[in-house]
Amino acid sequence: MDTRDSLDRSSAEGPHPMPASDGYPPYNPNGDSAGPDSLQQTQPNASGNESSGAVDVVLQSDIGINTLLTRLKQSVASAREFAAFLKKRSTLEEEHAQGLKKICKSSHESSRRPDNRQGSYAQHYDEVIGIHDRLADNGVQFALSIHQMHEDLHDLAVNIERGRKQWKQTGLNAEKRVQDSEALMEKAKAKYDSLADDYDRARTGDKQSGRVFGLKGPKSAAQHEEDLNRKMQAADADYASKVQTARSQRQELISTQRPQAVKAILDLINECDAGLTLQLQKFASFNEKLLLGNGLCVSPLKGQNNDQSPRSLRDVVFQIDNMHDLNSYISSFSSRAGQRPADIRYQPHPSTGPTQQAPPTDGRSHNEPNTQATTPSGNFHPAPFPDNAPVPSTAQNQRSETDHFPVQNPAGQSYEGSPHQQTFPGSGIAAVPPQLPQPQLSSPLYSQPQKPPTPVNPDLTHADLPPLRPVFGMSLEELLHRDGSAIPLVVYQCLQAVEMFGLDFEGIYRLSGSAMHISKLRAIFDHDPSQVDFRNPENFFHDVNSVAGLLKQFFRELPDPLFTHHHFQNFIEAAHIDDDITRRDSIHAIVNSLPDPNYATLRALTLHLHRVQEHSQANRMNSGNLAICFGPTLMGTGSNIADAGWQVRVIETILHNTYQIFDDD
Numbered sequence: 001m002d003t004r005d006s007l008d009r010s011s012a013e014g015p016h017p018m019p020a021s022d023g024y025p026p027y028n029p030n031g032d033s034a035g036p037d038s039l040q041q042t043q044p045n046a047s048g049n050e051s052s053g054a055v056d057v058v059l060q061s062d063i064g065i066n067t068l069l070t071r072l073k074q075s076v077a078s079a080r081e082f083a084a085f086l087k088k089r090s091t092l093e094e095e096h097a098q099g100l101k102k103i104c105k106s107s108h109e110s111s112r113r114p115d116n117r118q119g120s121y122a123q124h125y126d127e128v129i130g131i132h133d134r135l136a137d138n139g140v141q142f143a144l145s146i147h148q149m150h151e152d153l154h155d156l157a158v159n160i161e162r163g164r165k166q167w168k169q170t171g172l173n174a175e176k177r178v179q180d181s182e183a184l185m186e187k188a189k190a191k192y193d194s195l196a197d198d199y200d201r202a203r204t205g206d207k208q209s210g211r212v213f214g215l216k217g218p219k220s221a222a223q224h225e226e227d228l229n230r231k232m233q234a235a236d237a238d239y240a241s242k243v244q245t246a247r248s249q250r251q252e253l254i255s256t257q258r259p260q261a262v263k264a265i266l267d268l269i270n271e272c273d274a275g276l277t278l279q280l281q282k283f284a285s286f287n288e289k290l291l292l293g294n295g296l297c298v299s300p301l302k303g304q305n306n307d308q309s310p311r312s313l314r315d316v317v318f319q320i321d322n323m324h325d326l327n328s329y330i331s332s333f334s335s336r337a338g339q340r341p342a343d344i345r346y347q348p349h350p351s352t353g354p355t356q357q358a359p360p361t362d363g364r365s366h367n368e369p370n371t372q373a374t375t376p377s378g379n380f381h382p383a384p385f386p387d388n389a390p391v392p393s394t395a396q397n398q399r400s401e402t403d404h405f406p407v408q409n410p411a412g413q414s415y416e417g418s419p420h421q422q423t424f425p426g427s428g429i430a431a432v433p434p435q436l437p438q439p440q441l442s443s444p445l446y447s448q449p450q451k452p453p454t455p456v457n458p459d460l461t462h463a464d465l466p467p468l469r470p471v472f473g474m475s476l477e478e479l480l481h482r483d484g485s486a487i488p489l490v491v492y493q494c495l496q497a498v499e500m501f502g503l504d505f506e507g508i509y510r511l512s513g514s515a516m517h518i519s520k521l522r523a524i525f526d527h528d529p530s531q532v533d534f535r536n537p538e539n540f541f542h543d544v545n546s547v548a549g550l551l552k553q554f555f556r557e558l559p560d561p562l563f564t565h566h567h568f569q570n571f572i573e574a575a576h577i578d579d580d581i582t583r584r585d586s587i588h589a590i591v592n593s594l595p596d597p598n599y600a601t602l603r604a605l606t607l608h609l610h611r612v613q614e615h616s617q618a619n620r621m622n623s624g625n626l627a628i629c630f631g632p633t634l635m636g637t638g639s640n641i642a643d644a645g646w647q648v649r650v651i652e653t654i655l656h657n658t659y660q661i662f663d664d665d
Helices: 002-012 038-044 051-059 065-112 120-204 222-297 315-318 323-329 368-374 394-402 476-483 490-501 515-527 545-554 568-575 580-592 594-612 623-635 641-656
Strands: 212-214 217-219
Touching: 038 568, 051 065, 051 222, 051 394, 065 120, 065 222, 120 222, 120 315, 120 323, 217 394, 476 594, 490 545, 490 594, 515 545, 545 623, 568 580, 568 641, 580 594, 623 641
Parallel strands: none
Antiparallel strands: 212 217
């Protein structure tokens, strides 16, 4: 009974919390039992930290391991988040740096072309590109550094997560074993208490009935008391063993297993947090290094010898001398300027004077050279039309009178005549090449002005021709009012040249021509378009691609595109229609509402492109390819880049329905 009373007292005290004398030492992260003195030695700053007591209480409790595991999971998640940020940042920096290097390379190559400015601008612009190239190198180095940081931090997070799972299983299993043993102890205690109460009632004479029925028959009170005493002693022994087992497991947990798990998890937390903090510090340092390096590239520090130190971006830009570059460029053409032309004077013919003077003895007139220079058409007199010959249209007749100009053949011989009727040497036959269809309207929109051509000074090169009658950059309305033709002469000549020499040329309108040839042809047209005849391929350097490029450049430089800004959105909305017939009729209605010069020019161009696509077996340019080449050129660039596909669909619809849209109307 004394043993039972001692067990009753020990069980009444309960298993939580167990006294230190029963094997519950204070928390020691080193894993061995220690008193308060050793705890103070391992944590010398604990007295100065107000929360150290609360930390010890939590770490020594049953929730200590779970709390640390949750905190370690947060550290791993933060490390992974920052690693992902570093990866994305490195990708962005790499793309930015590589893109900047590509731009620098292309700009460096373009700046050396003869089409761009030279002189001080080219020299200092090359330095500007070099500064940006160094900025790109800094960006590449920064991207590589933070990418390496991403890999290191990712590996750290993987290792920490592996350790977290290992100690989670070890620590929680130890905690669970103690909880299970304590649950068995509580169950044994409940059974023991129940039997003790029954035995106490039987012993004190609290009898419910005179006899108790058992399996072998009724029992007397003495037999029942003895039976209860035997069961109580067995339950008492079982309860005592369960208490001893739970006490030993908890002692092992508190003294060994829990401190080891807590210390290991704390080490993982400190390692993860320290690694994350280190990468953050390196990231801050690399950012400062990047910004400082870029700043030194843009504005270097001035050393003792300022001549040898690199110049800043501001200093480089301010060294560009525009006036010096302009004067140097103009003076480089001094050798081509030639002598100043003689004064222009009026010299009447001797036959118109009051008296007839005899010619000189050598049989030649002294005014013959001046006559050749002052007479626009020379000694060429076009033969009159026969009586039974059909009279050409007004536009063709006027254009033939406008286009008189001398042409040089390859042998250097000069022959003059109209571009519509020209006699080639040695043949005696007037060669009339095929002509583009002229728009036949009752209004005078398509007529050419009747005026004599102005001869081009042969001493001037193509690039030196002054823009007497500019064509490029002028609106179609201005060209109509000035020249009296709804179809500009540059469009007419280019279409004529392509139809004569380029219909079977593979990639026409897709392949680029020579930039130098296009520039020279443009200068000739801006000087006087009436002096151009593209029926002779020597006049466009035998380069039909340059003629095609010149035509597209004219349409691109129109102030208002051929399809006009006003009707742009209407064409895009019509292109969205899926039904082919409805889409064709909608585009047809919008085309009819275009201004007169736009409509006439579009009609001539569409008929020409229709003939080009008829030769697609040879030139590989079907309606789809032509629409891609001319879509943005004819319609202009809208605010939405997604409209480019609908622009191509508008042009392709017009080419598929050429004779339905442009008929006899």
